[in-house]
Amino acid sequence: xxxxxxxxxxxxxxxxxxxxxxxxxxxxxxxxxxxxxxxxxxxxxxxxxxxxxxxxxxxxxxxxxxxxxxxxxxxxxxxxxxxxxxxxxxxxxxxxxxxxxxxxxxxxxxxxxxxxxxxxxxxxxxxxxxxxxxxxxxxxxxxxxxxxxxxxxxxxxxxxxxxxxxxxxxxxxxxxxxxxxxxxxxxxxxxxxxxxxxxxxxxxxxxxxxxxxxxxxxxxxxxxxxxxxxxxxxxxxxxxxxxxxxxxxxxxxxxxxxxxxxxxxxxxxxxxxxxxxxxxxxxxxxxxxxxxxxxxxxxxxxxxxxxxxxxxxxxxxxxxxxxxxxxxxxxxxxxxxxxxxxxxxxxxxxxxxxxxxxxxxxxxxxxxxxxxxxxxxxxxxxxxxxxxxxxxxxxxxxxxxxxxxxxxxxxxxxxxxxxxxxxxxxxxxxxxxxxxxxxxxxxxxxxxxxxxxxxxxxxxxxxxxxxxxxxxxxxxxxxxxxxxxxxxxxxxx
Amino acid sequence: xxxxxxxxxxxxxxxxxxxxxxxxxxxxxxxxxxxxxxxxxxxxxxxxxxxxxxxxxxxxxxxxxxxxxxxxxxxxxxxxxxxxxxxxxxxxxxxxxxxxxxxxxxxxxxxxxxxxxxxxxxxxxxxxxxxxxxxxxxxxxxxxxxxxxxxxxxxxxxxxxxxxxxxxxxxxxxxxxxxxxxxxxxxxxxxxxxxxxxxxxxxxxxxxxxxxxxxxxxxxxxxxxxxxxxxxxxxxxxxxxxxxxxxxxxxxxxxxxxxxxxxxxxxxxxxxxxxxxxxxxxxxxxxxxxxxxxxxxxxxxxxxxxxxxxxxxxxxxxxxxxxxxxxxxxxxxxxxxxxxxxxxxxxxxxxxxxxxxxxxxxxxxxxxxxxxxxxxxxxxxxxxxxxxxxxxxxxxxxxxxxxxxxxxxxxxxxxxxxxxxxxxxxxxxxxxxxxxxxxxxxxxxxxxxxxxxxxxxxxxxxxxxxxxxxxxxxxxxxxxxxxxxxxxxxxxx
Numbered sequence: 001x002x003x004x005x006x007x008x009x010x011x012x013x014x015x016x017x018x019x020x021x022x023x024x025x026x027x028x029x030x031x032x033x034x035x036x037x038x039x040x041x042x043x044x045x046x047x048x049x050x051x052x053x054x055x056x057x058x059x060x061x062x063x064x065x066x067x068x069x070x071x072x073x074x075x076x077x078x079x080x081x082x083x084x085x086x087x088x089x090x091x092x093x094x095x096x097x098x099x100x101x102x103x104x105x106x107x108x109x110x111x112x113x114x115x116x117x118x119x120x121x122x123x124x125x126x127x128x129x130x131x132x133x134x135x136x137x138x139x140x141x142x143x144x145x146x147x148x149x150x151x152x153x154x155x156x157x158x159x160x161x162x163x164x165x166x167x168x169x170x171x172x173x174x175x176x177x178x179x180x181x182x183x184x185x186x187x188x189x190x191x192x193x194x195x196x197x198x199x200x201x202x203x204x205x206x207x208x209x210x211x212x213x214x215x216x217x218x219x220x221x222x223x224x225x226x227x228x229x230x231x232x233x234x235x236x237x238x239x240x241x242x243x244x245x246x247x248x249x250x251x252x253x254x255x256x257x258x259x260x261x262x263x264x265x266x267x268x269x270x271x272x273x274x275x276x277x278x279x280x281x282x283x284x285x286x287x288x289x290x291x292x293x294x295x296x297x298x299x300x301x302x303x304x305x306x307x308x309x310x311x312x313x314x315x316x317x318x319x320x321x322x323x324x325x326x327x328x329x330x331x332x333x334x335x336x337x338x339x340x341x342x343x344x345x346x347x348x349x350x351x352x353x354x355x356x357x358x359x360x361x362x363x364x365x366x367x368x369x370x371x372x373x374x375x376x377x378x379x380x381x382x383x384x385x386x387x388x389x390x391x392x393x394x395x396x397x398x399x400x401x402x403x404x405x406x407x408x409x410x411x412x413x414x415x416x417x418x419x420x421x422x423x424x425x426x427x428x429x430x431x432x433x434x435x436x437x438x439x440x441x442x443x444x445x446x447x448x449x450x451x452x453x454x455x456x457x458x459x460x461x462x463x464x465x466x467x468x469x470x471x472x473x474x475x476x477x478x479x480x481x482x483x484x485x486x487x488x489x490x491x492x493x
Numbered sequence: 494x495x496x497x498x499x500x501x502x503x504x505x506x507x508x509x510x511x512x513x514x515x516x517x518x519x520x521x522x523x524x525x526x527x528x529x530x531x532x533x534x535x536x537x538x539x540x541x542x543x544x545x546x547x548x549x550x551x552x553x554x555x556x557x558x559x560x561x562x563x564x565x566x567x568x569x570x571x572x573x574x575x576x577x578x579x580x581x582x583x584x585x586x587x588x589x590x591x592x593x594x595x596x597x598x599x600x601x602x603x604x605x606x607x608x609x610x611x612x613x614x615x616x617x618x619x620x621x622x623x624x625x626x627x628x629x630x631x632x633x634x635x636x637x638x639x640x641x642x643x644x645x646x647x648x649x650x651x652x653x654x655x656x657x658x659x660x661x662x663x664x665x666x667x668x669x670x671x672x673x674x675x676x677x678x679x680x681x682x683x684x685x686x687x688x689x690x691x692x693x694x695x696x697x698x699x700x701x702x703x704x705x706x707x708x709x710x711x712x713x714x715x716x717x718x719x720x721x722x723x724x725x726x727x728x729x730x731x732x733x734x735x736x737x738x739x740x741x742x743x744x745x746x747x748x749x750x751x752x753x754x755x756x757x758x759x760x761x762x763x764x765x766x767x768x769x770x771x772x773x774x775x776x777x778x779x780x781x782x783x784x785x786x787x788x789x790x791x792x793x794x795x796x797x798x799x800x801x802x803x804x805x806x807x808x809x810x811x812x813x814x815x816x817x818x819x820x821x822x823x824x825x826x827x828x829x830x831x832x833x834x835x836x837x838x839x840x841x842x843x844x845x846x847x848x849x850x851x852x853x854x855x856x857x858x859x860x861x862x863x864x865x866x867x868x869x870x871x872x873x874x875x876x877x878x879x880x881x882x883x884x885x886x887x888x889x890x891x892x893x894x895x896x897x898x899x900x901x902x903x904x905x906x907x908x909x910x911x912x913x914x915x916x917x918x919x920x921x922x923x924x925x926x927x928x929x930x931x932x933x934x935x936x937x938x939x940x941x942x943x944x945x946x947x948x949x950x951x952x953x954x955x956x957x958x959x960x961x962x963x964x965x966x967x968x969x970x971x972x973x974x975x976x977x978x979x980x981x982x983x984x985x986x
Contacts, residue, residue, distance in 0.1 A: 087835075227739060231837050240801025244954055245824035246720060246925025249852055250764075250816035252802055256825040257760050264757035267750050269877040271743070308733025309745055311880035323743035331738035331841050332749040334831030339848055341829065342580070344724050344888055346850055346925075348824050355832055357839055359742055384762040387804035395837055432739025432839075461737055 019484045020169065021419065025477050027163045032473055035159055036142070038068075039472070040135040042117070042151045043144035049095070049118035049185045052086065058095045061117045062181050065154070066098045069177065072162055074100040081182075081189030094189055095181030099201055102161055103174035109486055110174040112205040114436060115154035115212060116183035119146035120461050127463045141455075141466040148458035148467040153211035154179060156453060156472060160479035172487035176205060183212070187436055194443050207409055207447050207486060208440045211479075214454035215471075216428045217297040220421050220478070222413045223450035225325065225429035226437060228360030228400040230369045234262065234377055235353040238388040243348040255352050256338060258386045263354055265380045266330055271313050273330050273358070277372045283362045285322055293318040296426045306457060325429035328364060332356045357396075359431065366397030401437040401448075402429075409449045412485035419485075420478045453478060512977045513662065514912065520656045521969050528652055528965065529635070531561075533628040535610070535644045536637035542588070542611035542678045545579065551588045554610045555674050558647070559591045562670065565655055567593040574675075574682030587682055588674030592694055595654055596667035602979050603667040605698040607929060608647035608705065609676035612639035613954050620956045634948075634959040641951035645960040646704040646968065647672060649946060653972035665980035669698060676705070680929055687936050700902055700940050700979060701933045704972075707947035708964075709921045710790040713914050713971070715906045716943035718818065718922035719930060721853030721893040723862045727755065727870055728846040731881040736841040748845050749831055751879045756847055758873045759823055764806050766823050766851070770865045774857045778815055786811040789919045799950060818922035821857060825849045850889075852924065859890030894930040894941075895922075902942045905978035912978075913971045946971060 028035075047061035048054040062078065070076045078096040085091055095118070103110075122132035122145035130136040132145040142152070157177070164171050178201075182188045194202065215221045238255040239248075268274055298317050304310070314320040323329065337352040339345045358373070360366060374392040381390045403410065405427050417425040430450070440448055453475025459465040521528075540554035541547040555571065563569045571589040578584050588611065596603075615625035615638035623629040625638040635645070650670070657664050671694075675681045687695065708714045731748040732741075761767055791810050797803070807813040816822065830845040832838045851866070853859060867885040874883045896903065898920050910918040923943070933941055946968030952958040 229739065229839065231839070238802060241955060243800060244925060245822070245826065245850060246722065246852060247923070248800065248817070249822035249824050249924060250820060251796075251805055251807075251813055252800065253762075253764055253804075253806055254824055256827070257762070257764065260753055260756045260825060261762060263753045269746075269750075269754060269879065271746055271750065303744075307736060307741065307745065309731060309880060311746075312744055313746055314744075320744060324741070327743060329738070329742035331742050331747055331839070332753060332831075333738070333838055333840050334749070334833050334842065335828055336833055336835060338825075338827030338833070340827050340831070340833035344848060344850075345826055346722065346724070346824070347826050349827065355837060357738060357837075359739060386762065387802060430739070431742060432737060462734065 019172070021481060023167055024163050024169070024480050027167055028159065028473060028476050028480070031159070035155065035472065035476065036135070038155050039142065039147065039152055042155065043135040043146055044133050046133055047118050047146070047181065048121050049182050050121055052092055055092060058118055058181050062095045062098055062179070065117055065179055068158060069098065069100040072102070072158070072165065074102050076100045079193055081193060084188055097181070097190065097193055098177065098179040100177040101174070103171050105174060106204070107491070108173050109206045109489060109491055110176060110204050111207045111209055111483070111486055112176040112178060112202070113157050113209045113211070114178050114440070115157065116150050116180045117154065118181045118184050119151075120149065120184055122465070129464055132465070137469065140470060141468050142472065143464055143466045145465055147465050148214060148454035149460040149465065150183070150212045152467045152472045153453055153475065156476040157211070157479050159476045160483065163480055172484045174204070175483065176201070190436060191439050194439055198443055202444050205444065205446060206491070207449065208444065210434065210437060210448065210450045211452060212434060213430055213450050213452040214458050214460065215452055215456045216426055217299060217456050219297045219423060219426050220417045221426040221428045221452055222405070222410055222417070223428055223430050223452055224405045224410065225402040226400060226434045227325065227431055228364075228366065228398040228438070229357050229396060229433040230360055230366050230373070230394055230398075231355070231357040231396040232373060233353050233355060233393045233395060234259065235351065235391045236388050237351040237391070239348075239350045242350045245346040245348050248348055252348070253386050253388060254348050255388050256349055258381065258384060258388050258390070259335065259352050259354055261384060262377050262380050262390070263332055263356070266332070266356065271329070273328060275372055275376045278328055278358070278364070278369065281364045281368070282327060285326070290318055292427060293321050296321060296428065324431040326361050328359050328361055330356060330358045359433070360398065360400045362400055362402055364400070366394070366399060370394040370397060398433050398435045399438050401434070401441060403448060407447050408489040409447045409486070412482065412489060413449055413451055416478055416482040416485045419481050420474060451478070451482065512665070514974060516660055517656050517662070517973050518970050520660055521652065521966060521973070524652070525966055528648065528969065529628070531648050532635065532640065532645055532965070535648065536628045536639055537626050539626055540611050540639070540674065541614050542675050543614055545585055548585060551611055551674050555588045555591055555672070558610055558672055561651060562591065562593040565595070565651070565658065567595050569593045572686055574686060577681055590674070590683065590686055591670065591672040593670040594667070596664050598667060599697070600984070601666050602699045602982060602984055603669060603697050604700045604702055604976070604979055605669040605671060605695070606650050607671050607701060607703045607933070608650065609643045609673045610647065611674045611677050612644075613642065613677055615958070622957055625958070630962065633963060634961050635965065636957055636959045638958055640958050640960040641707060641947035642953040642958065643676070643705045645965045646946055649965060649969040650704070650972050652969045653976065656969075656973055665977045667697075668976065669694070683929060684932050687932055691936055695937050698937065698939060699984070700942065701937065703927065703930060703941065703943045704945060705927060706923055706943050706945040707951050707953065708945055708949045709919055710792060710949050712790045712916060712919050713910045714919040714921045714945055715898070715903055715910070716921055716923050716945055717898045717903065718895040719893060719927045720818065720924055721857075721859065721891040721931070722850050722889060722926040723853055723859050723866070723887055723891075724848070724850040724889040725866060726846050726848060726886045726888060727752065728844065728884045729881050730844040730884070732841075732843045735843045738839040738841050741841055745841070746879050746881060747841050748881050749842055751874065751877060751881050751883070752828065752845050752847055754877060755870050755873050755883070756825055756849070759825070759849065764822075766821060768865055768869045771821055771851070771857070771862065774861070775820060776855045778819070783811055785920060786814050789814065789921065817924040819854050821852050821854055823849060823851045852926070853891065853893045855893055855895055857893070859887070859892060863887040863890060891926050891928045892931050894927070894934060896941060900940050901982040902940045902979070905975065905982060906942055906944055909971055909975040909978045912974050913967060944971070944975060
């Protein structure tokens, strides 16, 4: 209240609100090549978190980001999250988490941008057309591992802040960063930081922004939901060691036969989940939601071609998108303990473990799903009257995340996209799971938005990953505008 | 005819026929420690044919055997069988096949002993109680990789011949050896030698003896049959690349679902093969055969304990042995292309290939089985109306082998066992496949006997492989006597 009595401060606030988009956009255009160089530098770092031999590169990647943020005047910390245990029992230091802060004006909104700097593995021999660690521009696309996932989006946020600073414009909101280096292997240690710094770093955060996702088409999008995931192991154990199928075939009920038998009861030939209770738990598709899906821009034929199938499970857009985003699906990933190499081997595997997972949507509850799947598998197994032993465990039980698209954070997103791209965004969901969204929601209780700039055909986790120059540059402008739009949201006191 | 007129030669023959078992047996007893040393030397050679880094050891193993046979005065050849192609396209010289000959008296029977000197892999960390390459005696058992499979049996044959020679006794039959070094990986190149030397090395061979098998209990045995094997690949192919189960789950019929579905139609929960036509082709179990099985010494409880199961598929001896030896069985070995490592991965595998095999018995025909399995899988796949593609191929189609137990070769075996062990042997079959038996039979047209000396609990292909000192030493005596018994068989002219 006292602040309102001080005209000079009021003046500062009104200057901050005089948003000069044209100048900022022009600045971005003038610095395109600098942005390309920055992305080239980052893509050149093989920050593969799954490959322990690349750990020094990953540490260097975190240092590079910290240094860049420090040079810009941010308050930067490299937070130690300890070591991970390797399968051989040794330990390996995990990459530090970079936190940074720009501005601490209590009158302003504070946003926290989450991103990650580790990448998926990539090798030329996997089928890359260009060196995955040498950013290569072809037909307006910037090819390189980590380009869309998630290095360019993180850089775009950094460029956005630098643009304000370079033009001596005050940031319309306080901006914080949380950048991790273990996302691709399960965000080890991140939950701990969110919990530990709940009352410190996160105390004044109003909104959380995640740009670790992609558009659905060439139309810009806002993402308002992700599916959760329940990951199961079903282990069937028989004899005490692997047996020769010639010498022992015909003497025992083989664990593989049992495992195949129970797996076959999980899904119908048309892809329906057969576990009782699962389909009943799913929130019904409302007319309003149906209408929303109907309006989304989505090219079914292009999608078929991209994944290389002649026929999809559903041939109309609404069913296809709905089953990708808001219905549960069950995938059998494989079997551990059986013979999986090339060639032939005449083994009766003694213990086989199927890995399958079920994507979770509202209003499913992972605890209930665990019970439903476990009970069901045990009941179908019991009918087989097998002497083998079945053990079902749920390894991961990640809940789905769903935002309210009427939230001021999404309204701000729609306005920002309209300003930069002159279109209404598609409001989309993500079939995959981004557990950190749910963790932020549960621990901080703050609103979260997923604001993607990655291309629909970014090839995340695949060969020839890329971001288009257009998405990288216009995405930087989007973030600039978005910060200003968030500043318009009335601050909760 | 001319020989009969020469008294001196008649004398030699009669000396040869005056079989002095006691002296020979005593000689064996006196040389036990020498035999242990020989086995220790051979077990120390890591002649693992599946591990290309061990190829020099395998070459050395063949040289060692050749040298030993040469020192004994045999006519020895190391036959080049060329090179194998490795998965990376390079080639690697295969171990030469050792052939040897002792005696060439046209008046005598000529036996050819087949054996192999390569071994299965073995590492301490697989769960060996002792170093697998350092022969270790514990409680009368000689532990080491290759002990029973097949180094000690080959040595026992060599010791048998040396005993005759050391005592200046003429060999009652001519003895040839064919020793290969690629048995554990499919006997590459061996068929070629049998075909190529059909009119030379094999021309005067009357009988073939294989000791690459084991007893069924503590009672000595003669083996008169092996099952064949048809090995199948069933490949289901969907999208052009692996997909993320979150992003794409719900959009396509997954190849794994299809594959699990068709695999589940192969076998009933109780282990019956469901492919039409298979069970109908099996020769019926005669009363006489039933009676034979009834007489065999076999400890069901010990068998259960050995493989570590609480319940077998059949709880009476006849059914259990019959299903192990003379009924077809189907084992699903595993799936290539799916996720098979430890841990979790959320992949929709694009192309998955199941490996399964069906053991063959009289009167099944692998060519017919190929058609039956292929047609059946395609018919159950068609009912699923899947957009994915199924391809079924039969990799191996090995026929079963069955000998006539009334053959003089088996009668000689019964007499020899009676002499050494003072018991009647069990007449048994082998559930596994020894393709070389069928090849010898088809190419040479000669009678074949399998004369095992390996213990019933030898642990072939498993951890803690062994041969008992008793079986090794008494087995050597058995071979000594067997050569004499074969000499009694009337020579076909």
